[in-house]
Amino acid sequence: MTSNTPVETPKARDDAANWAVPAGRLRVGEVPPGAVNLNVAGRRLVGPVQGFGQLWQKTYRVRLDGIAITPPDVIREWKANYGVFWPKGNHFYAPQGGIRPGVVVLINGESLGGVEVSTGIEVIYADDESFTFMNAEGHPAAGIVTFSAARDEHGVSAQVQVLIRADDPFYDVMLPIYGHRFEDQMWTKTLVALAAHFGAQGDVTVERVCVDRRRNWSQAKNIWRNAAIRSGFYMFGAPIRWVRRHTARAKG
Amino acid sequence: MTTATTTTTADRIDERTIVIRVRGDVTAASEQPLMAAYSQAGEKTRTIVLDFSGLDYMNSGGIGLLVTLLVRANRQKQKLLACGLNEHYKQIFELTRLDEAIGIHDTEAAAVAAAKA
DSSP states (O other): OOEEEEEOOOOSOOOGGBOOOSSSSSSOSSTTTTTOOSSSSTOOOOTTTTTTTEEEEEEEEEOOOTTTOHHHHHHHHHTTTTGSOOOTTTTEOTTHHHHTOOEEEEEEEEEEGGGGEEEEEEOOOOOEEEEEEETTSSSEEEEEEEEEEETTTTEEEEEEEEEESSSSHHHHHHIIIIIIIHHHHHHHHHHHHHHHTOOOOOOOEEEEEEEEEEOOGGGGGGGGGOOHHHHHHHHHHHHHHHHHHHHHHHHH | EEEEEEEEEEEEETTTTTEEEEOOOOOOOHHHHHHHHHHHHHTOOOEEEEEEEEEEEHHHHHHHHHHHHHHHHHTTOOOOEOOOHHHHHHHHHHTTTGGGSSOOOOSSSHHHHHHOO
């Protein structure tokens, strides 16, 4: 019972430096001006195993044919300008050292109802041709997102591949109403912006595969750390915090 | 991109347990050989032991592939165990929290014993 199949894979034998070291709980360094650090410090990472909803693999790809670039060129520019390629209204607070293994990044993103969701990711893997994020507890999606570039006989292409479950029942209900559309727009616009950066027309292809239709009911408890709900409470509590600050100042 | 080889060998230990020996690289491109070996498991198999003692390299695409394999195994009510991981790859299982779903054992003997327990 043997299967021996040669396959095309990127080669990197000594890959220890490409991976983050597990730290248990996330630690956030200096919080950049304007960033809200609500649901990241002290949280753990969540992969597809820890999520609640159906498991989806979605692949977004754009071709960069006819441009004199290599996959490492694409990844270098992508890492350097990652937040710039995001759609307006979403903020990726990349640290000064850039995207490298072990870095924790704060994200403040738009969501339904005008609530700015504060969450984050950790860069768990990065090499010359790809990098991978894993999401923090409370993020709408439990899973991993891999950004890569590759060359084939036609030229170079850039790709975003997500392997995710909705993190809790709230996000799971929101996924068909809003989440899938939001995610599709997010990565399509990102790839269009990346392609435009290299002077290419961005025709993005999308493949969606539901890998597991079942829900992990044992993970329904994840709702207690839901970043959107917590960010909503934080936002609506702003007037109370303002009054408290001014009362304390008046007393002091 | 250079050509690498993913080699898998499926050895049946008993009616309920098989060991899939993985050699070479585990990346997203390893789906065919890994799933071909998994297809040897059959309905009566309750435990699949992945022996990684011949693993050279695994990237995040390989982690995604293991998640897919885990889903397929769970659907068949099968348990997935791993053995032969070096310290580096044990850390990667811990980082990605795959170790919470795939039991890790130092040796194949330990994994097979756990399967029978």
